[in-house]
Amino acid sequence: MKIALLDSGIGLLAAAAALHRLRPDADLVLSSDPDGMPWGPRTAEDVTEHALACARAAVETRPDALIVACNTASVHALAALRAELEPAVPVIGTVPAIKPAAAGGGSVAIWATPATTGSAYQRRLIEEFGHGAAVTEVACPGLADAVQYADDAAIDAAIAVAAARTPNDVRAVVLGCTHYELVTERIRTAVQRAGGPAVTLLGSAEAVAAQALRRLGALPEPAAEPSGSLTVLLSGRRSELPASALAYPEGAALGAVRIRLSPSA
Incomplete structure (x- = not known):
């Protein structure tokens, strides 16, 4: 079994690592676009062209x-x-986990890139799945780029800005960009208020990996060779x-997998 993932950069690591945990016997293909990133500022037509490439x-x-494995590409x-x-090839998109986040009601924040925040796509998801929750859209300028280059100072600065825009009583934070899942614990620390409710962070990697296996009629076999x-x-x-990529646990785990460099391999 071979499963490919695409993203502008290393945001695909979270879903790839989730797949590797579920099926360590599966071949993985990581296709990204360092020459054309970031995709966020591009027009929908440009994003589509780069994603197709x-x-x-x-x-x-x-x-x-x-x-x-990219919210921007899934949108456009x-x-x-x-x-x-x-x-011929089933295609599985990435959707922010708004529905499970809103199911418990209360205050919910959606962290996303500035291009996605306030988009018609995200607003439709909130209208469809956000019932019962007070949903706040939080733009996170610079965070995806900082994660892409493993720039710790820039990551902390971008998270601090987004956390300041997040309601103090937030109960759940939806990670609306796959890059953000690589710094989940740093985000959790920033949004968890002293004496406040425990904050749940919801990404999409596990759900997307499971959906890919379902589309292929395959079961998880984490104990496989x-x-x-x-x-x-x-x-x-x-x-x-x-x-x-190797600066993150997900990348380090994948770094131990045998890499195929020969086109004929």
């Missing part, structure tokens, strides 16, 4: 499914990706994992 590079490795390019690739390989595509070029 990443997908086409990944499809050359003949995956059984493709995960769009999912329909185009499915139109081009399905039914860790025989899977890793193919890394940087703007279509076969490579090693970027150094910044």
Whole structure:
């Protein structure tokens, strides 16, 4: 079984690591776009063009499914990706976990990139799934870029700004950008108020990984032999994992997987 993931950068690590935990025998293909990132400031047409380029590079490795491990690409390019690739290659998008976050009511914050915050797409999700909760959209300028380059000072600064915009009584924070899942605990520390309710953080990696297996009719087998390989595509070029990826536990775990560098491997 081979599953490909695409993103502008290393935000795909969280879903890839989740897949590796569920199926250590699966081959993974990580297709990102360092030459064209960030995607957030691009037009919808540009995002679609870059996402299709990443997908086409990944499809050359003949995956059984493709995960769009990027909220921006899921917003703008999912329909185009499915139109081009399905039914031959199932395409699984990433949706912010607004529904489970809002299910408990109370105060909920959605942390997302400035481009996604306030978008018609996110507002529709809030209208459809946010019933019973007081939902606050929190833009996080610079956070995805800081995570991409593992810039600790910039990460802390961006988290501090977003935390200051987050209601003091927040009960749950939805991580609306896959990059943010790599710094979950740092976000939790910033939003947890002294004497306040315990804050739950909800990402999408685990749900997306499980959905990919369901689409393939495969069951989780975390005890399977860790025989899977890793193919890394940087703007279509076969490579090693970027150094910044190894700064995170998810990247370090994937760094131990055998990397395929030969196109014929």
